[in-house]
Amino acid sequence: MGFSDWVHLRQCLTCGHIACCDSSPRRHATQHFLTTHHPVMQSIEPGEFWRWCYLDETIG
Numbered sequence: 001m002g003f004s005d006w007v008h009l010r011q012c013l014t015c016g017h018i019a020c021c022d023s024s025p026r027r028h029a030t031q032h033f034l035t036t037h038h039p040v041m042q043s044i045e046p047g048e049f050w051r052w053c054y055l056d057e058t059i060g
Contacts (some may be wrong), residue, residue, distance in 0.1 A: 008045050010052070014038035030054070 007023040012032060019028035019041070029041050033054045042051040051060050 008043065008048075010041040011044045012036075012038045013040045013042055013051065018044070 008021040009018055010021055010029040011018050012029075015036070015038060017032055017036075017038075019032045020026065021029055032038065033041070039055045040051055040053050043049070052058075053060070
């Protein structure tokens with residue numbers, strides 16, 4: 001994977017930050033949580049309608 005190989009994009013429900021998923025090289029969504037403690041991300045991929053909570057480690 002190269003620098004620009006984002007696999008899937010997620011959006012923080014606290015601040016709106018857009019980040020790549022953990023299947024991407026730099027795992028920006030997880031890094032955003034570790035830095036900000038904003039717990040819930042949602043998929044912004046077409047046809048995906050779910051959210052992930054880092055605190056509970058649950059999908060909803």
